Amino acid sequence: MLNKLSKEEQISIKNARILYYDFFYGFFVFEVLGDRATVAKKQINILKQSSLNEVVEADFLLLENEINQNGMENIKEEFSRLFALPFGGKQVGMHLSHYYEGCVGGDSLLKMRGIVKKSDIRVNSKEFKETEEHLGFLFGFMRYLVENDDETLAKEVFLYANQAFFQLVKEINEREDSKYYLALARILESFLKFEEEIYT
Template sequence: MDTAAARARGLLYGLLSLFFLPDFDEKRLSLARNVLESLPKTGVERFDSAVGDLREALAGKEATEIREEFERLFIVPFEGAQIPLEASYYLEGKLFGPSLARLRELLGELGLARGEGVSEPEDHLGVLLAFMEAATQQNSLIQERELFYNFLRPCARGVTAKLEKEASFYGKVAKMLEAFLELEERFFEEA
């Protein structure tokens, strides 16, 4: 596998994971802005448009605004419909279902584990994106594909379907996530 392509894919997974983990801060905001500014045009209209929209949305945002929107959408149940971020919810209709055990087994095969201090379960969207970032660097395409199709894709599809209705910042994050994952599907089909 092309190491430059693997690094680029990993960079995008890492960027997107920043937005789906709690406690968004100025450090993450700065990193996200830097990564988005460094991305060249790909020639894929939907992806390039999503990158441009997210770059523009980030330009006027403070970390506290992003953190508050995250909490409103994903954590605080009293401010509207809380959007689950766990793959087991989208796969089985409940949290901590059998798919989480299967995911943990796959992660063990890949030698991946949650980072210290991460309290979200392994099937949480932000954690799955971070796992995909790490998996892109391991040259284990079969297991990477399994992680993508069996866990990340169903979770992301469920979350983005709910977020794309949002005219807010996270609607733009969802648009970029979906556009990137469509590129990843093409990558896996051609690999």
């Protein structure tokens, strides 16, 4: 797909992809979520002007209004309820192994560790409490790979993680108490469909 575009179009799409991956990283890694209000507002302002479809325009506005009014507090609370707390509804999985093996720390973790070793990225366990199979980490890893033009490794990661990303969207959709992450799931789904066109 990309090779049919002009150099300027390729650069524009690359920058948009970097922005989207960083946007998702900021919302799906709890350790950075609390400090992302300013960055998230800037990202939303850019992304909503050229959203991938009309449906997600309202989702960007919902997130923007929430951050403007309350910062990240309600979004952090919803993150905890959906992804971290074992009571309430069914916990939404944040690890590849959850979707591929029905556990955490399965073969998917070993596979991702092997892929990550092919790059110069390493997980900083002092700042990031999760493993290489954490979907939030993978958003940041994809951002890094696209930004550094490592499309071969980016394609390998995306094709391996893609179904888990779509399952994440599905599990969020199944939670009746999701609001902000429901909006994020719709945005993510539209972005994943775009990425599929690049990698398949």
